[in-house]
Amino acid sequence: MLNPPLMSGPYRLHYQFQSARNQVSLRALLDRYVDVLWEPGSHKYNVTSFVGELDEVLLGAESFTDEMMDTLTGALRKRGNSNATINRKMAALSKLLKKAQKMGDIQGLPEFKRLKEKAGRIRFLEPEEENRLFAAISEKSELYGRFCIFLIDTGARLGEGIGLRWQDMNQDRVTFWLTKSGKSRSVPLTERAAAAIQASERKRRGPFTSIVQAKFRAAWNEAKQEVGLGSEPDVVPHILRHTCASRLVQGGIDIRRVQTWLGHQTLQMTMRYAHLASGDLDVCVPVLEHAARIKAP
Numbered sequence: 001m002l003n004p005p006l007m008s009g010p011y012r013l014h015y016q017f018q019s020a021r022n023q024v025s026l027r028a029l030l031d032r033y034v035d036v037l038w039e040p041g042s043h044k045y046n047v048t049s050f051v052g053e054l055d056e057v058l059l060g061a062e063s064f065t066d067e068m069m070d071t072l073t074g075a076l077r078k079r080g081n082s083n084a085t086i087n088r089k090m091a092a093l094s095k096l097l098k099k100a101q102k103m104g105d106i107q108g109l110p111e112f113k114r115l116k117e118k119a120g121r122i123r124f125l126e127p128e129e130e131n132r133l134f135a136a137i138s139e140k141s142e143l144y145g146r147f148c149i150f151l152i153d154t155g156a157r158l159g160e161g162i163g164l165r166w167q168d169m170n171q172d173r174v175t176f177w178l179t180k181s182g183k184s185r186s187v188p189l190t191e192r193a194a195a196a197i198q199a200s201e202r203k204r205r206g207p208f209t210s211i212v213q214a215k216f217r218a219a220w221n222e223a224k225q226e227v228g229l230g231s232e233p234d235v236v237p238h239i240l241r242h243t244c245a246s247r248l249v250q251g252g253i254d255i256r257r258v259q260t261w262l263g264h265q266t267l268q269m270t271m272r273y274a275h276l277a278s279g280d281l282d283v284c285v286p287v288l289e290h291a292a293r294i295k296a297p
């Protein structure tokens with residue numbers, strides 16, 4: 001069994017999970033399995049933060065039950081967390097506890113119920129916005145400018161693009177091995193995306209491996225302010241992935257292919273872009289108008 005280490009600071013865990021022979025802290029479980037379950041990067045950092053927050057919310061609890069899950073959900077909502085945010089935190093908790101149960105550290109698991117998420121408005125870049133923003137970013141760093149082109153034309157996440165290796169490229173396509181879903185996917189390259197890759201020096205392991213996310217985001221935010229988009233909270237680097245998906249749907253690509261391109265685990269995630277294909281419905285109007293004319297006296 002896992003013996004919880006001595007800890008101090010804001011993430012000291014007070015809540016204990018009862019195992020067969022002793023008590024195992026949530027923080028101790030994270031320390032043991034975080035490197036096994038999550039790749040290095042921003043997601044791993046977020047998971048660590050989630051555990052600290054859940055520790056605070058569950059302070060003083062003596063058992064982890066389905067009722068406690070309701071208490072946890074209510075507490076997170078009072079803190080202003082949306083259903084989508086709560087789902088992400090619960091998913092991290094579920095993944096950790098499933099691993100702990102499999103390894104014999106805890107007994108039994110509470111039921112994790114996914115909350116219904118609202119279909120919020122998706123912001124994507126118009127071509128003119130892309131030109132202005134990319135020009136401003138390129139002035140700060142030619143590498144960052146090429147990276148943006150690669151992301152918007154492949155729909156890759158930041159971590160996927162930075163983690164790309166030279167051996168992951170085969171002629172006119174790339175394969176992403178380090179993905180959020182854990183499943184690899186390959187996508188073909190546009191001419192400018194291929195050019196963005198080839199312009200990188202081959203001294204490093206991959207075309208964009210020298211990029212540090214924090215520095216890239218800082219440059220992005222500066223450029224965003226310079227081109228008049230500073231007041232828009234949705235204009236973050238992830239908007240490049242949204243823009244790629246939106247352009248595919250608006251261009252007539254069916255949802256299933258878009259799902260495969262983006263590497264979404266469920267079609268529901270891709271359906272957020274389905275409304276952009278509403279132009280396909282225009283052919284319905286003449287049919288209805290024809291029927292109305294026939295029935296008119």
